[in-house]
Amino acid sequence: METQGTxxxxxxxxxxxxxxxxxxxxxxxxxxxxxxxxxxxxCNCSICTKVAQLGGIVKPEAFELLSSEENxxxxxxxxxxxxRYFCKRCGIHCFARGNLAVLxxxxxxxxxxxxxxx
Ligand SMILES: [Zn+2]
Numbered sequence: 001m002e003t004q005g006t007x008x009x010x011x012x013x014x015x016x017x018x019x020x021x022x023x024x025x026x027x028x029x030x031x032x033x034x035x036x037x038x039x040x041x042x043c044n045c046s047i048c049t050k051v052a053q054l055g056g057i058v059k060p061e062a063f064e065l066l067s068s069e070e071n072x073x074x075x076x077x078x079x080x081x082x083x084r085y086f087c088k089r090c091g092i093h094c095f096a097r098g099n100l101a102v103l104x105x106x107x108x109x110x111x112x113x114x115x116x117x118x
Contacts, residue, residue: 015035015037015038016033016034016035016062017033017034017035017036018031018032018033019031019032019033019034019036019115019116019117019118020115020116020117021094021110021111021114021115021116022094022114022116023086023087023089023090023092023094023114024087024090024092025087025089025090025092027067027071027087027088027089027090028065028067028071028072028085028087028092028094029065029066029067030063030064030065030066030067030094030095030110030114031063031064031066032056032058032062032063032064032108032110032115033058033062033063034056034058034062034110036056036112036115036118038056040054040055040056040112041054041055041056041057042054042055043055043109047075047077047084051093052113053093053111053113054111054112054113055109055110055111055112056109056110056112057103057107057108057109057110058107058108058110059104059106059107059108060097060106060107060108062108063095063108063110070088071087071088071089072085072086072087072088072094073085073086073087073088074086081098081099081100082096082097082098082099082100082109083096083097083098084096085097092111092114093111093114094110094111094114095108095109095110095111095114096108096109097109
């Protein structure tokens with residue numbers, strides 16, 4: 001219905017801003033539109049614990065990779081519900097792409113520690 005679409009749009013844009021992000025060496029560059037005021041989550045999965053990621057979940061359309069996919073390496077494990085991407089050169093975990101019904105389908109988990117000037 002028309003009204004449902006409008007509600008989703010308002011929710012998606014309310015308080016959200018576009019932020020630039022990068023890895024440590026700068027080979028990986030991205031942009032994400034997210035409402036940082038909603039806070040970030042510290043995931044307790046085995047890998048987020050080890051890399052101390054502070055993350056936020058956004059829809060794939062709110063995330064834009066500006067650098068080449070060739071600068072990324074990726075890793076997935078266990079149930080293979082998400083694929084983590086990190087810089088081939090400096091090893092910083094920048095984001096993950098996944099698909100989980102409880103998160104509304106396809107998503108990108110962004111490492112907020114990689115956002116510039118935040
Ligand atoms: Zn790097």
